[in-house]
Amino acid sequence: MSEEYNIVIVGAGPAGLAAATTASKYTNKILIVDENIKPGGQLSKQTHKFFGSKNHYASVRGVNICNILLDGLSKEKVCFRPETSAIGFYKPDTLIIQDKEGLHKIKGNKFIFATGAIENMVSFENNDLPGVYGAGAMQTLMNLYGVKPAEKVLMLGAGNIGLIVSYQLMQAGVEIMGVVEASPFIGGYHVHAAKLRRMGVPILTSHTVKGVYGDGKVEKAIIHKLGGGFEPLHGTEKTIEIDTLCLAVGLTPSVELLHQAGCNIKFIKELSGYVSVHDDMMETNIPGVFVAGDASGVEEASAAMLEGNMAGLKAAYDIEGFNRSVFLNEKEIVEFELKSLRTGPFCERAQAGKKRLMVEER
Amino acid sequence: MKDDQIIICRCEDGTLADVKDAIHRLGLRSVEEIKRVKRFGMGHCQGKTCGKLISQIISRELNISYEDMAPATTRQPAKAVSVKEFASYQEGN
Incomplete structure (x- = not known):
């Protein structure tokens, strides 16, 4: 029997960890895979302090944000597999992963791809x-x-x-x-x-x-x-x-797995490359398949975390169908935070890109 | 600029001169075509490094808008997998 999970998250960077944080408030059997030895993605090497407001971990160092997120995850609900690469996604429910023992088939109800970006x-x-x-x-x-x-x-x-x-x-x-x-x-x-x-x-x-x-x-x-x-x-x-x-000449979103699976891929200059089209809750054109973080358009870790929160919330809600007003309330909070984060002059580009991505396609 | 000293595809050792030759002499017009004929983008990194560079070169050389170009096909596996790993895979593993 292949292993079965409610939510499978690919990538344990800011977006993936944030997705697990929110999702685990409402559901269990969550798996995170990451190709690195340690979780945290880019956060684990960011020794500098973040900007923004308190809600966006301002003046906390990246590496500490990573530890805060990790400490908050329940071990009963979230399983983390380091040194594990996702090598193929077969919609709607199958992910092939590779670790030291070889290849394994993982079954999931919802998938969140928080695969980050690659340097140019x-x-x-x-x-x-x-x-x-x-x-x-x-x-x-x-x-x-x-x-x-x-x-x-x-x-x-x-x-x-x-x-x-x-x-x-x-x-x-x-x-x-x-x-x-x-x-x-x-x-x-x-x-x-x-x-x-x-x-x-x-x-x-x-x-x-x-x-x-x-x-x-x-x-x-x-x-x-x-x-x-x-x-x-x-x-x-x-x-x-x-x-x-x-x-240090920019990044390109990593969308191979989504592209292979048949997600609608679109070139958006403002988001630094080909990105998967998604709705306001980070769901792609394939139901149950989400994208979050740099993989959905290169921005900063703060935005990646909020997108992760959003994807995790929607994935969990679709599985558990919990109280709708709780869901809407939390959605509104994340939306507000994302909006306030993207209002700065440096975020105009990202915001324009995100708008094009969502408006043109859906 | 010495085009033959500028590496575009690291995995398959393809230079800028090779890509320009593929466009102008062989008449290839997309990342996908260049990949199939020259193997650029079919090595270990599967085009993660050269894909964007090749699109930029095509765009520049042929004056095609970057946004109008289709991405090259990507296939499983997304990372290198040894034949041994495939061979030893068993259903239910």
Whole structure:
């Protein structure tokens, strides 16, 4: 007999854990699978404090938010399987998972895909040279394993990830030679950029990396200035000696499992890639199949948690059919929180994307 | 820019020069076509790294809107599974 669950959640990051938190208030037999050793997703390496209001864990460090969520989960109701990958979803009720023992079939009533996002790659000369790292890998090495990952780093990308990881690298004793950003504007929050600038790190907008060079490993990068149409401007090349180029050039939602299963996939620029169409309670066009977090459009962990809450609430309600006013009340609270979170100027993009995603399709 | 020194598909060792050649000489016009002919996106990562880059190159080279492009087909398994794991799988496992 294959194992059977009420709700199967793929991904134990902020969205997955939040989904389990809400769902377990109303139902049981919840399974979370995650390919990593520890739960928490990106939260487990976020040593910085969050912004926003108190309801969104403002001024709590990401890693502590992760622990708060984990501590709140009932072991009787929620089963967590680490080092377990979801490799195929066959609608309506079958998930194939892979762990050390091999492949297993899992049956579920509702499925929540909180599969997160994958880092973008960039094309420049010798982009396969050892010493080219994703910002996520750098953060994992530093903050999870306590390894100093480099000595002299050039950061590509001045969004929040690029800025925050640069600062964390400096905290770990790494020299940041500069932050390079192709767009004419710094994408991340001003406070993060200001913090770096106060410490003497140059942030070069309208610049990008032409290539990295060295004998078997990165020894230097050549950057150049970009014109208004993002074309490289001749004669603006500058050489910077580094041992590592760190890439923080955005994320792409991970939707493979949903796509395979036949979910309606749509390219939404504002949400950073192909995303699965969903309704206001995160249910996709396949009934009983939900999406939450970065997999439904790249935003921040705070939004991911709220989307997880929403998906968990609806999934549990559809199973248990509990008191409707309790359901509507909780839905309203999450909706309000999401709305207030997305009102900031930095969230206009995400909000526009979400609107397009929901309005155009349903 | 030296196109043959820019890796687009890490798993299958495909460069920017290879992708441009596929578009202009072979006349391929989508991520799916390039995948089937050149195998880019069929390696270990299953196009998670190169898929977006290849769409961007097609968009740029052929002046096609990014949003009008269909995503390449994705199939199970979503992650690498050894033949041994498939072979030893038993119903009810």
